[in-house]
Structures are given as structure tokens and as C-alpha cells.
Amino acid sequence: MAGKSVTTSRRGILRAGLAAGVALPAAALSARAQGGPDPLITEVQDWARYTGEGVDETPYGLPIRFESDVVRRNVPWLTADPISSINFTPIHALDGTITPAGCAFERHHSGAIELAKPDYRLMVNGLVDRPLVFTYEDLERFPRHSGVYFCECAANTGMEWAGAQLNGSQFTHGMIHNMEYVGIPLKTLLDEAGVKPEGKWIYVEGADASSNGRSIPIEKALDDCMVAFKANGEALRKEHGYPARLVVPGWEGNLWVKWLRRIEVTDGPVESREETSKYTDTLADGTSRKWTWVMDAKSVVTAPSPQVPIRHGNGPLVITGLAWSGRGAITRVDVSVDGGKTWKTARLAAPGQPMQMTRFWLDHDWQGEEMLLQSRAMDDTGYVQPTKSALRAIRGENSVYHNNAIQTWWIKQDGSAENVEVS
Ligand SMILES: Nc1nc2c(c(=O)[nH]1)N[C@H]1C(S)=C(S)[C@@H](COP(=O)(O)O)O[C@H]1N2
Ligand SMILES: [Mo]
Numbered sequence: 001m002a003g004k005s006v007t008t009s010r011r012g013i014l015r016a017g018l019a020a021g022v023a024l025p026a027a028a029l030s031a032r033a034q035g036g037p038d039p040l041i042t043e044v045q046d047w048a049r050y051t052g053e054g055v056d057e058t059p060y061g062l063p064i065r066f067e068s069d070v071v072r073r074n075v076p077w078l079t080a081d082p083i084s085s086i087n088f089t090p091i092h093a094l095d096g097t098i099t100p101a102g103c104a105f106e107r108h109h110s111g112a113i114e115l116a117k118p119d120y121r122l123m124v125n126g127l128v129d130r131p132l133v134f135t136y137e138d139l140e141r142f143p144r145h146s147g148v149y150f151c152e153c154a155a156n157t158g159m160e161w162a163g164a165q166l167n168g169s170q171f172t173h174g175m176i177h178n179m180e181y182v183g184i185p186l187k188t189l190l191d192e193a194g195v196k197p198e199g200k201w202i203y204v205e206g207a208d209a210s211s212n213g214r215s216i217p218i219e220k221a222l223d224d225c226m227v228a229f230k231a232n233g234e235a236l237r238k239e240h241g242y243p244a245r246l247v248v249p250g251w252e253g254n255l256w257v258k259w260l261r262r263i264e265v266t267d268g269p270v271e272s273r274e275e276t277s278k279y280t281d282t283l284a285d286g287t288s289r290k291w292t293w294v295m296d297a298k299s300v301v302t303a304p305s306p307q308v309p310i311r312h313g314n315g316p317l318v319i320t321g322l323a324w325s326g327r328g329a330i331t332r333v334d335v336s337v338d339g340g341k342t343w344k345t346a347r348l349a350a351p352g353q354p355m356q357m358t359r360f361w362l363d364h365d366w367q368g369e370e371m372l373l374q375s376r377a378m379d380d381t382g383y384v385q386p387t388k389s390a391l392r393a394i395r396g397e398n399s400v401y402h403n404n405a406i407q408t409w410w411i412k413q414d415g416s417a418e419n420v421e422v423s
Contacts, residue, residue: 088174129194284396
């Protein structure tokens with residue numbers, strides 16, 4: 001295949017594809033190579049005849065215009081207004097594991113605020129020996145730490161509890177991003193203030209009107225939480241909490257307080273709105289689970305999928321997706337093309353790392369058959385991502401948050417895809 005495609009232009013493939021309908025019979029693959037000289041390879045093109053743009057044209061670059069559909073999108077009916085809303089990462093169009101900040105999902109309860117570094121203050125108070133207030137410059141002088149972590153909203157995939165609903169991995173699984181953070185361990189600041197023995201929890205607040213206050217057990221706060229000021233090498237974007245946010249590895253996105261302004265050490269949880277009426281999981285009998293902080297192992301095939309139909313006809317098909325676990329590292333991802341009857345182990349782009357996204361690929365020989373495409377993640381605690389029916393048997397159908405069930409895409413003979421459930 002690779003050898004043949006060298007003698008075939010991309011345009012040639014498209015032309016043959018149109019003539020033959022969408023599914024391209026194997027014979028057409030060799031015929032297209034005999035379509036005569038391809039000017040794109042035999043003729044000098046404009047981009048080689050004239051000079052390109054100078055280095056002074058683009059002090060800070062955006063993606064080339066041909067990629068303008070790789071953007072965040074929202075689901076208009078989901079929330080009443082854009083101020084308290086969410087958009088979704090275009091995971092269907094990305095590869096690798098790092099999410100570019102410019103298209104990493106945003107979730108705000110009262111809009112993205114603009115908070116300048118000189119106006120930034122971070123207070124540590126409550127059950128501490130020395131209540132302290134830090135400026136942004138103070139934070140920059142503590143020993144630094146870095147780490148790549150996924151941040152997943154607990155509501156990711158929440159619209160799929162009752163049935164298959166949204167057509168695209170961007171919408172079903174795009175409330176997630178995975179970035180490289182630089183900042184300082186939260187422990188450093190807590191040690192600086194001196195946590196009193198009766199300090200068992202912290203309460204963290206943002207500077208925005210919503211404040212998004214959440215309680216976190218002191219063990220987690222002292223373990224791996226970070227006050228981050230850089231993501232993917234650059235300052236946090238406004239929408240991700242500039243100039244500093246909390247990073248709570250493996251735990252639900254709601255705890256990752258943006259525009260972090262206050263950390264109060266307390267002897268118990270505050271039981272704020274965000275951890276009582278929201279971010280709790282109502283079960284079938286009407287009772288609710290709370291303190292469901294950890295994001296369980298989960299995966300999704302990002303392509304092919306409803307937004308990424310198969311357009312290239314029969315033969316080699318790259319099936320790809322993402323897997324992650326808040327409990328540890330992804331050790332294995334299996335892919336099924338028959339709705340979970342049989343499984344093949346996918347290739348991991350790199351060995352899974354704790355609380356980071358893992359990319360998987362499965363190289364498949366597609367002969368135009370319908371597929372019920374699924375992926376199933378496993379982590380180093382031995383946990384296996386559940387089917388939808390297994391999850392519903394335990395959690396019922398009243399939940400919004402923490403839906404980590406196996407996703408199914410129905411790939412049709414024409415290469416298009418639809419969100420479905422298998423029983
Ligand atoms: N201050 C503040 N922090 C916040 C929020 C907010 O509205 N205000 N939203 C939370 C929620 S629900 C999620 S899922 C994550 C989203 O982070 P992101 O906007 O970087 O994607 O931020 C959390 N931190
Ligand atoms: Mo969230």
C-alpha cells in the first residue's frame with residue numbers, strides 16, 4: 001500500500017473515490033495509479049515558484065486556515081447561557097496526547113475572568129500556624145514542579161446515561177484535556193503556612209463570581225496537587241485559570257479550581273453547592289453517592305467516529321483513540337469491531353503514565369464491512385472499563401457524572417458512523 005501510494009496523487013484518490021462511490025474497490029486502487037502524470041508531482045507549483053510569508057508576519061501563530069474546523073464546539077441545548085456553560089475539545093481531530101491549549105475544553109460557572117498578575121493574590125488561612133497571602137511573583141520563587149495530567153469534567157459523557165445521544169467523540173467525550181503543567185506543589189504552600197494537626201481538609205476557592213468552592217482531603221492536597229501557572233510551556237490561557245489554577249491529578253475537573261484565590265485549612269468538608277446539589281451521583285433508589293472524586297479508567301475511539309467517517313475506501317484503516325485513568329496508568333486498551341464479541345489489543349503510542357492520557361492505535365484491514373467499534377481500557381490497578389449495561393446495573397440511570405462506560409460507534413458500509421448502544 002505504501003509503495004503504491006507514492007505513485008498516486010491525493011487528488012487521484014479523491015477522483016477515483018467519487019467515480020466509484022464512497023467505497024473504493026481494491027481494483028480502483030491500482031487503476032488510479034495509471035491515470036496519467038499528476039501535475040502536483042510533475043509540475044512546479046506556486047509554493048515553490050514564489051516566496052512564502054516572512055517571519056515578521058506571525059509573532060504568535062494560529063493553526064493554518066485549512067484546519068479551521070479543529071475547534072471547540074458546544075451543545076446549545078445543554079446549558080441556558082454561555083456564561084455558565086461548557087464547550088468540548090475536538091478530540092476527534094487530534095492525535096498524540098497533548099491537548100493544544102487553544103482548543104482545550106472550557107467549563108465556567110460564571111464566565112472566564114481576566115485577572116492580571118499584579119492583581120493576583122492567593123491566601124492560605126484557617127487551621128494554619130501562619131495565615132499567608134502570596135503574590136504571583138512570590139509563587140514564581142518557590143521550587144518548581146511539572147507534570148502531564150488529564151483534566152476531565154465529571155459530567156463528561158453525562159448526556160449518554162439514558163441512551164446514545166450525541167454524534168461525535170468531541171461531544172460524547174470532549175470535556176477533557178491533557179496538558180503539561182508547571183507550577184509548585186500545593187504541599188510547599190501548605191508547609192509554608194504550617195498545617196495544624198486538626199487540619200484534615202482544605203477548602204479551595206476561585207476569584208471568579210462563582211468561586212467554585214470545593215473541599216479536598218488534606219492527604220490529597222499534600223500528595224500530588226499543584227498550583228500551576230504554565231500549561232504546555234506557556235502561561236495558562238485566561239479560560240483555563242490565568243494566572244494560576246489548582247491541578248488535582250486524576251480527580252474530577254470541578255476540583256481544579258481556576259483563578260485560585262484562597263485555600264482554607266479546615267477540620268471537615270464545607271459541603272458547598274458544588275459537592276452536594278452538584279457533583280454527586282444519584283442512584284436508582286434516589287440516594288446519592290458523594291465524594292466521588294477519582295475519574296475511573298475510560299477510553300474512546302476518536303476516529304473513525306461520527307465526525308470522522310471513513311472516506312478512503314477499503315484496505316488499511318487506522319483506528320485510534322484515547323484512554324486514561326485517574327487511579328493510575330493505562331496498561332492495555334482492547335478494540336472490538338463487533339460490538340464487544342471479540343477483542344484485539346491495540347498498540348499504545350507510549351507506555352501509559354499515571355493520570356495522563358494514552359494514545360492507542362489499531363491497524364485494521366477494512367473491507368467495507370459494518371462495524372460496531374468499541375474500545376476498552378485497563379489500568380494498573382487491574383480495573384477494566386465497564387460496559388454500559390454493567391455500569392447501569394450498579395449506578396442506575398439517574399446519574400449525570402462519572403459515566404465511564406464503553407462507547408460504541410456503528411460504522412456503516414459507506415464509512416459513515418453513528419452513536420449507538422449494544423445490549
Ligand atoms: N474558579 C473556577 N474554577 C473552576 C470552574 C469554575 O467555574 N470556576 N469550573 C470547574 C469545572 S466544573 C471544570 S470541569 C474545570 C474545567 O477546567 P477547564 O476550563 O480548564 O477545562 O474547571 C473547574 N474549575
Ligand atoms: Mo466540571
